[in-house]
Amino acid sequence: MxxxxxxxxxxxxxxxxxxxxxxxxxxxxxxxxxxxxxxxxxxxxxxxxxxxxxxxxxxxxxxxxxxxxxxxxxxxxxxxxxxxxxxxxxxxxxxxxxxxxxxxxxxSRAGAQGLWQLMPSTAYTYGVKMNYFYDGRRSTTVSTKVALHFLSYLxxxxxxxxxxxxxxxxxxxxxxxxxxxxxxxxxxxxxxxxxxxxxxxxxxxxxxxxxxxxxxxxxxxGIQLARVPDKAVTTTVKINKEMNINTIAHLAHTSVNTVQKLNPALNHDVTPPHQIITVVLPAGKKQTFDKHLAAHKAIEKEYSHTHYIVKSGDNLWVIAHRFGDTETQLEQWNHINLNTPLRIGEQLQVSNKIVTPPAKKKITSITHVVATAKKKITTVAHITHVVPVKHIVFSKQTKKTIASNEHLYIVKPGDNLHQLAAEFNTTTYYIIEHNHLKTTDLSIGEHLELPNA
Structure with a gap:
């Protein structure tokens, strides 16, 4: 007393x-x-x-x-x-x-995890997901709900x-x-x-x-407490498919380190496939993420695949240009090569997008026409028939200041946004936004600023 x-x-x-x-x-x-x-x-x-x-x-x-x-x-x-x-x-x-x-x-040595140190048995009882990709015990949102529910039960x-x-x-x-x-x-x-x-x-x-x-x-x-704002400092979004944290950071306009710190439930640098999870982002980033995710999905849809039935007169070059693909892509997707004869009625995997007929293509020099003719085992006359000489334009390049973590990339035959995003560990949306592209179609010889691989 x-x-x-x-x-x-x-x-x-x-x-x-x-x-x-x-x-x-x-x-x-x-x-x-x-x-x-x-x-x-x-x-x-x-x-x-x-x-x-x-x-x-x-x-x-x-x-x-x-x-x-x-x-x-x-x-x-x-x-x-x-x-x-x-x-x-x-x-x-x-x-x-x-x-x-x-x-x-x-x-802990006993196997508990997360803010609330949930044991696997308790987490399992409350339906917490624990797998190769994800451990919900380390999710702030999931573990807090489970812990408070369990404490209420006790x-x-x-x-x-x-x-x-x-x-x-x-x-x-x-x-x-x-x-x-x-x-x-x-x-x-x-x-x-x-x-x-x-x-x-x-x-x-x-x-x-x-x-x-x-x-x-x-x-x-006489204790000094660190000031904690009386307002939300984080927000959440739902993700229902596999997505790299680099992509999440790009879409939310935040850093990869921030995404990693706020989402320790992720065992690797990707979200789980076929599982809905809550991803934590800094406050104010939900609208940014949702807006850019919608654009990202539109681009992904453009590069999704469908099946095409081979018709009379078709060859790989014709089919590739009809769907905005390259012959190399068709070879990879369908496990065939240029020497494989196509059969009428055969199904081929192609991009699920609508492509306008080729009009103006930027070609850096007339020698490129000759080189392309040799590579495609065709003739200059055939190429200039498909792309008339009056439509061949020489790209005008300007010197640009490139950030230290980026480099200037020149678009080559066969390049597309999806392939470049995978090669340089970025997203198609980032390439379009960062380079102010007006279309998803790339022109040979076009200059793009891309992250260093």
């Missing part, structure tokens, strides 16, 4: 020098005081010796507390909003500090007692139930403080209560 009175006096004295920002106001720009208003676990527990010892330890390790508040910054607002949706105490938003130090890719199991629910979250329900039965059989109290539990669990609950007390009254304890 004496320690409680001293604590209250300390807080009252601390209020004298508290700046306006620290008062518990819903309109405050800093999340900590706003969140503290929703703390719901009784403050009377701070008089317990285990809690006081943990507070003393925290105050001797101020840099540790500071680091926890810094780590929490990208995730805390979202987690706090989820505690309100689940109608659970806001103190639970601090639990990842105990579990993982608010590091979403943290793991709260019901232990007769609406949050301390017992927290103990069960750490040790599992079994050891807590056994400890309660043992005390009941020996006529002892069955509250958390009276139970014989694993030492880690006995320290687990006081750690959370001590952190909540310090965070609720930082000035009374």
């Amino acid at each position: 004496i320690r409680t009175l001293l604590f209250i006096i300390t807080i009252m004295l601390g209020w004298i020098n508290i700046p306006a920002q620290a008062y518990l106001s819903p309109s405050a720009q800093n999340l900590w005081p706003v969140m503290s208003q929703n703390f719901d676990i009784p403050a009377s527990y701070i008089d317990k010796s285990d809690v006081q010892q943990q507070i003393d330890w925290d105050l001797r390790n101020r840099k540790y507390i500071q680091r926890l508040t810094v780590n929490a910054k990208p995730y805390l607002y979202y987690v706090f909003q989820e505690t309100k949706k689940y109608h659970v105490p806001a103190e639970l938003a601090l639990l990842p500090m105990i579990e993982s130090g608010y590091v979403p890719d943290g793991d 709260y019901q199991m232990f007769d609406h007692n949050w301390l017992l629910a927290l103990a069960a979250y750490d040790a599992g329900p079994g050891p807590v139930l056994e400890a309660i039965k043992y005390n009941q059989a020996h006529g002892r109290p069955t509250d958390f403080w009276a139970l014989q539990l694993p030492k880690e669990t006995e320290a687990y609950v006081p750690k959370l209560l001590a952190l909540a007390t310090i965070i609720q009254h930082p000035h009374a304890y």
Whole structure:
């Protein structure tokens, strides 16, 4: 009781020098005081010796507390909003500090993963996806929903007692139930403080209560908390197919490193095929991503494949130019070569796009016409019949300043956006946008700025 009175006096004295920002106001720009208003676990527990010892330890390790508040910054607002949706105490938003130090890719020797250190068995029970591409336990959104759902279940199991629910979250329900039965059989109290539990669990609950007390009254304890905005600092988008994180970063106009940091659930640099996942992006990037994804899909659709039935008079050159493909592409897609005779009625895989008849083609020199004739085993006369001489234009090149991580690429026969994007580890949308292209058709001799391979 004496320690409680001293604590209250300390807080009252601390209020004298508290700046306006620290008062518990819903309109405050800093999340900590706003969140503290929703703390719901009784403050009377701070008089317990285990809690006081943990507070003393925290105050001797101020840099540790500071680091926890810094780590929490990208995730805390979202987690706090989820505690309100689940109608659970806001103190639970601090639990990842105990579990993982608010590091979403943290793991344990026991096999737990993520902010909430979910075990595989718990994750499996709640339908969390864990596979070669993806581990939902490391997803901020997935793991938070599962953890709060599980904590709510434990709260019901232990007769609406949050301390017992927290103990069960750490040790599992079994050891807590056994400890309660043992005390009941020996006529002892069955509250958390009276139970014989694993030492880690006995320290687990006081750690959370001590952190909540310090965070609720930082000035009374002389603790500097890293400012966390009282607003969303991230947003989410749904992706339902395999997509490289480089593509995601391009479409969202953010960095690859940012995408990686916000999405530790991805085991590799691609999203899972045939699985819908939530991808986290910086706040304000959802609209940018959605807009550019729509354009990206349109380009991908243009380069998707369909089947063509060979007709009389067809050959690879004619079919390739009809669908805007190259003879090399048709060879690769259909496992044939130029010497393979085509049969009427045969099915060939071609690009699924509408191509206007070839009109103006940029050719760097007349020698290119001759070279093309030799390569295609045809004649200059045949080429100039398909592309009349009056339509042969010589591209005008201008000197451009190229970024250090890019180079100037000259379009060659057979090149297309899809192939160049794959070769230089970028996206078709990026090439079009970066080079201000008006069409997806490339002209021989055209200059493109492309990333260094």
